[in-house]
Amino acid sequence: MDRPRRATRQPTKSPKLVAGEPVVRVVRRKAIANVDPEQRLKALLESSKSELTQMQISDLINSNTWNMLSDDSQSYLETLLPPTAFTSYQEILGADHPYVENGMVVDPETRLSKTELNSSVFSDSHFLAAARTFQDHLYLNWFSSGHVEKVAQFQDGILNGTLAAPWKDEVWERDNHVPAVPIHREQDVSPSSSFIIPCESTARAGGAAEVKLFMLVKHGIIRVGDVLAYKRSFIGSEVIEKDAIVQAVHPGTYAITVLTQPGAVIHLPSALLSSDPSEPSEPTRSMTIFSPTMLETGLLDIDARTEKSRRPNGNAWKCFTVWRWRAGTGFNADDVRGGRENHGTLFYLRGSYYHEI
Numbered sequence: 558m559d560r561p562r563r564a565t566r567q568p569t570k571s572p573k574l575v576a577g578e579p580v581v582r583v584v585r586r587k588a589i590a591n592v593d594p595e596q597r598l599k600a601l602l603e604s605s606k607s608e609l610t611q612m613q614i615s616d617l618i619n620s621n622t623w624n625m626l627s628d629d630s631q632s633y634l635e636t637l638l639p640p641t642a643f644t645s646y647q648e649i650l651g652a653d654h655p656y657v658e659n660g661m662v663v664d665p666e667t668r669l670s671k672t673e674l675n676s677s678v679f680s681d682s683h684f685l686a687a688a689r690t691f692q693d694h695l696y697l698n699w700f701s702s703g704h705v706e707k708v709a710q711f712q713d714g715i716l717n718g719t720l721a722a723p724w725k726d727e728v729w730e731r732d733n734h735v736p737a738v739p740i741h742r743e744q745d746v747s748p749s750s751s752f753i754i755p756c757e758s759t760a761r762a763g764g765a766a767e768v769k770l771f772m773l774v775k776h777g778i779i780r781v782g783d784v785l786a787y788k789r790s791f792i793g794s795e796v797i798e799k800d801a802i803v804q805a806v807h808p809g810t811y812a813i814t815v816l817t818q819p820g821a822v823i824h825l826p827s828a829l830l831s832s833d834p835s836e837p838s839e840p841t842r843s844m845t846i847f848s849p850t851m852l853e854t855g856l857l858d859i860d861a862r863t864e865k866s867r868r869p870n871g872n873a874w875k876c877f878t879v880w881r882w883r884a885g886t887g888f889n890a891d892d893v894r895g896g897r898e899n900h901g902t903l904f905y906l907r908g909s910y911y912h913e914i
Contacts, residue, residue: 602695602700603695603700603701603702604695604698604701605695605696605697605698605701607695609692609695610692610695610696614685614688614689614691614692615679615680615685615688618679618688619679619680620676620679623674623676623679631674635674638674638678641678642674642675642678643673643674643675644673644674644675645673646675719847719851725870763908763911764911765907765908765910765911765912767911768907768910768911769848770813770846770847770848770849770903771810771811771812771847772811772910773903773906773907773910774806774811774813775811776910778906778910779803779813779879779906780803780806780881781803781804781805781806782802782803782832782881782882783802783803783879783880783881783897784800784801784802784803784825784830784879784880784881784894784895784897785800785801785802785803785815785852785877785878785879785880785903786798786799786800786877786878786879786880786894787799787800787801787852787853787856787876787877788876788878789853789869789871789876791863791867791868791869792867792869795862795863797856797857797860797862797863798823799817799818799822799823799856799859799860800817800818800823800824800825800894801815801816801817801825801852801856802815802816802817802825802829802830802834803815804816804834804837804843807845810847812845812846812847813845813846814843814844814845815843815844815845815846815852816829816837816841816842816843817841817842817844817856817859818840818841818842819840819841819842819859820859820860820861821860821862824893824894825894826841827890827895829841830888830894830895830897831888831890831895832882832887832888842859848873849873849874849876849877849903850873852873852877853873853876853877872904873903874902874903874904874907875902875903875904876902877902877903878899878900878901878902878903879899879900879901879902879903879906880894880897880898880899880900881897881898881900882895882896882897882898883898886898
């Protein structure tokens with residue numbers, strides 16, 4: 558019997574994993590844009606997306622970064638800091654302190670001298686609060702050119718009187734209309750007296766609030782030659798009085814041009830009060846106004862005794878009284894208003910006109 562033969566075929570081998578050669582990937586770097594330093598600084602200080610809004614401001618503004626600045630930069634920034642930020646500051650008494658009146662010498666130059674900066678100013682709570690307020694304003698986009706332009710337009714409008722928000726009491730009366738009861742003038746009060754309409758200080762305009770000054774001028778309730786006498790009491794028992802005379806009326810817009818005297822002078826010169834007034838000359842002031850509020854602002858600015866922060870948010874219609882000659886009378890040189898008589902406040906005349914139309 559033949560012996561079986563041994564197989565000579567090679568056994569099947571498992572496949573071997575052979576590592577391939579590494580593939581080298583070429584990474585292309587993006588070209589760095591050439592940023593204008595001025596535009597970069599503008600974005601940092603004006604844009605609401607500035608990095609300054611997201612960082613801890615004390616990490617940027619501190620004594621270490623201050624010491625890294627050049628002497629010229631430090632000298633310039635020192636002009637923006639108050640005297641209390643310097644080691645040479647010495648607290649002094651104010652000019653209204655009783656010791657000053659007793660002859661104590663106060664050297665104002667001591668407070669203004671600046672030597673070495675006190676490094677603790679950067680950790681002072683007032684400084685940090687101001688820095689964080691700057692971050693808030695920057696985040697709200699208040700430093701952008703568009704917002705700055707709007708603020709400038711608003712300030713110009715407030716100063717020249719062309720932009721004024723309606724009084725809050727008039728807005729409420731407009732939105733919550735209540736039929737007003739006509740206010741009649743007392744019969745036993747003579748026209749030449751300084752009468753007061755009953756409860757006028759607390760009276761509400763009601764629907765008459767829709768009547769504007771130009772409507773009174775258009776219908777002859779305010780005329781050329783009328784004297785508008787202003788009077789208002791301020792905090793501290795200070796009373797401001799000032800007269801203005803209507804010189805001209807614009808035929809198209811019915812804006813009125815008034816004349817008044819500068820400073821604290823109340824009454825007008827006789828040359829402007831006569832029935833045939835002369836041309837105004839220095840120091841007489843002239844202004845064109847569209848509303849009682851605009852006239853009040855102009856008169857207080859000319860008077861210059863009351864700061865804008867102390868001026869109340871009151872109804873200017875109640876502060877002006879119209880003085881006019883009675884029919885058949887004329888100029889009286891001995892009277893401070895040329896013989897004119899009291900015809901009531903603008904508030905009263907507006908209400909009367911409203912109930913007659």
